[in-house]
Amino acid sequence: MSPTKRAYLRVCSMLLCAAPAFALQAGNTDAEISALKAAVKASQSAGDNAWMLVSSAFVLMMTGPGLALFYSGLVRRKNVLGTMMQSFVMMAVVTLLWGICAYSLVFGEGNALIGDFRYAFLNGVGGAPNLDYAPTIPHLTFMAYQMMFAIITPALIAGAFAERVRFHAMVVFSVLWLFLVYVPVAHMVWGKGGYLNPFLGGKIPVFDFAGGTVVHITSGFSALVAAIMIGKRHGFPHERMVPHSLVLSFIGACMLWMGWFGFNAGSALAASALASSAFVATHFAAAAGAVSWMVAERIKNGKASALGAISGAVAGLATVTQGAGFVTPVSGAIIGFIAGFVCYYMVVVVKNKLGYDDSLDAFGVHGVGGFIGCLLTGVFATRAVNDALKLANGQAAPLGLVDGNAGQIGNQLIGALIAIAFGVIGTWVSLKITGLITPVRMDKQQEAEGMDVALHGEEGYAFED
Amino acid sequence: MFKIEAIIQPFKLDDVREALKAAGIDGVTITEVRGHGRQKGHKEIYRGREYHVDLLPKAKLEMVVPESRKDEVIDTIMNAARTGNIGDGKIFVYNVGEAIRIRNNDRGESAL
Numbered sequence A: 001m002s003p004t005k006r007a008y009l010r011v012c013s014m015l016l017c018a019a020p021a022f023a024l025q026a027g028n029t030d031a032e033i034s035a036l037k038a039a040v041k042a043s044q045s046a047g048d049n050a051w052m053l054v055s056s057a058f059v060l061m062m063t064g065p066g067l068a069l070f071y072s073g074l075v076r077r078k079n080v081l082g083t084m085m086q087s088f089v090m091m092a093v094v095t096l097l098w099g100i101c102a103y104s105l106v107f108g109e110g111n112a113l114i115g116d117f118r119y120a121f122l123n124g125v126g127g128a129p130n131l132d133y134a135p136t137i138p139h140l141t142f143m144a145y146q147m148m149f150a151i152i153t154p155a156l157i158a159g160a161f162a163e164r165v166r167f168h169a170m171v172v173f174s175v176l177w178l179f180l181v182y183v184p185v186a187h188m189v190w191g192k193g194g195y196l197n198p199f200l201g202g203k204i205p206v207f208d209f210a211g212g213t214v215v216h217i218t219s220g221f222s223a224l225v226a227a228i229m230i231g232k233r234h235g236f237p238h239e240r241m242v243p244h245s246l247v248l249s250f251i252g253a254c255m256l257w258m259g260w261f262g263f264n265a266g267s268a269l270a271a272s273a274l275a276s277s278a279f280v281a282t283h284f285a286a287a288a289g290a291v292s293w294m295v296a297e298r299i300k301n302g303k304a305s306a307l308g309a310i311s312g313a314v315a316g317l318a319t320v321t322q323g324a325g326f327v328t329p330v331s332g333a334i335i336g337f338i339a340g341f342v343c344y345y346m347v348v349v350v351k352n353k354l355g356y357d358d359s360l361d362a363f364g365v366h367g368v369g370g371f372i373g374c375l376l377t378g379v380f381a382t383r384a385v386n387d388a389l390k391l392a393n394g395q396a397a398p399l400g401l402v403d404g405n406a407g408q409i410g411n412q413l414i415g416a417l418i419a420i421a422f423g424v425i426g427t428w429v430s431l432k433i434t435g436l437i438t439p440v441r442m443d444k445q446q447e448a449e450g451m452d453v454a455l456h457g458e459e460g461y462a463f464e465d
Numbered sequence B: 001m002f003k004i005e006a007i008i009q010p011f012k013l014d015d016v017r018e019a020l021k022a023a024g025i026d027g028v029t030i031t032e033v034r035g036h037g038r039q040k041g042h043k044e045i046y047r048g049r050e051y052h053v054d055l056l057p058k059a060k061l062e063m064v065v066p067e068s069r070k071d072e073v074i075d076t077i078m079n080a081a082r083t084g085n086i087g088d089g090k091i092f093v094y095n096v097g098e099a100i101r102i103r104n105n106d107r108g109e110s111a112l
Helices: A003-026 A029-074 A077-107 A139-161 A167-190 A212-230 A246-264 A273-301 A306-320 A329-354 A362-380 A407-437 A444-449 A451-456 B010-022 B067-081
Strands: B002-008 B029-035 B042-046 B049-053 B056-065 B089-095
Touching: A029 A077, A029 A139, A029 A246, A077 A139, A077 A167, A077 A451, A139 A167, A139 A212, A139 A362, A167 A212, A167 A407, A167 A451, A212 A306, A212 A362, A212 A407, A246 A273, A246 A306, A273 A306, A273 A329, A306 A329, A306 A362, A329 A362, A362 A407, A444 A451, B002 B010, B002 B067, B010 B056, B010 B067, B056 B067, B067 B089
Parallel strands: none
Antiparallel strands: B002 B056, B002 B089, B029 B056, B042 B049
């Protein structure tokens, strides 16, 4: 007999001896069953928690380095660090605000518009799950996961006013914006009792699986307002302003694509079949968006560009965010295709015709993508994918047009319009207040010098050995 | 002594350097430059914004040679750098008043 076999037999005999002892200890079948149930629950919780911790890290990676690289590659060389800092500083500042009270104002029960202070300073946010939101993972994990969304949203807006806004004005604006726009909209869509949250007692059912409305519509439309209010870069559009390193943008876009799995599949809040469905729908949408943008470019210019391919993928991802956990993977691909064409048209044709300087196309990609994604969710959402919403008789409620519920498109539109209204008004107010505290724009000389030297006193590329 | 300055296609740089080495010319200074002569530039499009780029990347070689080797070096560069198309570049030749080796104060042709 080999030593391995001997060891195996020894383990088996030990288990055989232990089993009757366990049965005796448990005493009766009810206790055994409840012990088994607890064990199953614990292992599910462990699996879910592992996935959600990884997802949280993925979503953070979307901001830094994903978005930081994507955006900083698109600006001129003199602004590379200043642009990266606009993403990175959100990782620091929003994190602290989230812990202090922003989390509570979004996910505390509060009223239909905004939460309350019950979780301020993470009071009561610990290892025990919050049964309303995510019953199988620690409340701390849920809090951390949601935090990463609050970090990336204001960072997205910065693309609209790239290369011309002072650093601390950007920080002040983002803090105000977080509380005036992100907090109420996120509470309305995702918070318990939120006006637009059909799963936790809301009035108008708006389906936003991973933040198409909360993240992309709010940031995208705010970006448009900010680009118009702050004004164009000096020399725009006649001076040459080309991406200084599409290589950086390329790496950043690939990290966004990868991180988006945490963003969308993680929004299932469990390592479930729904997470798999959202994962695949997300991936198909990114692929389809990249293809349709490249096709549009090939038709218009005769060449498919690298910048076009990555822009299309990001457009597909932003657009499928809203429906990721409500639509089938095939619908995800259709949504991505539409996103690539529509966002291409907005960025390349409409923007250049209207002449505003949304420098990195935060509106054209996230605002437009988020908006059409919101409506398309009303079309393609189906109970075959997501049966969380129940009718009075306990059956899964029909979701979108494909389930025969055409009215959902109207509901989605109402949700989008509310988010747009908050974004537009909140951005206007935030920028006005910021302007009272500190000048928003760099002066002409600083802008010529570049953000890196003028605002941060350093250079991104010091090649002199 | 003559200074020979050649502005060539960057992808021809290795050919030219090998040819010069084979001809026994050791000292050369190379700079990446941008410029254009008769060669037209190209169009770049970034998210629908078009730019005409007429400053093209070129390589500039500079070397100082004794009068006896001037024509040989010019021929070597011409043969190695020529593709026959617009954009092959130009060679300029200057008189050099003095050459000094910093290390040991050699002067004139012995400093080359």
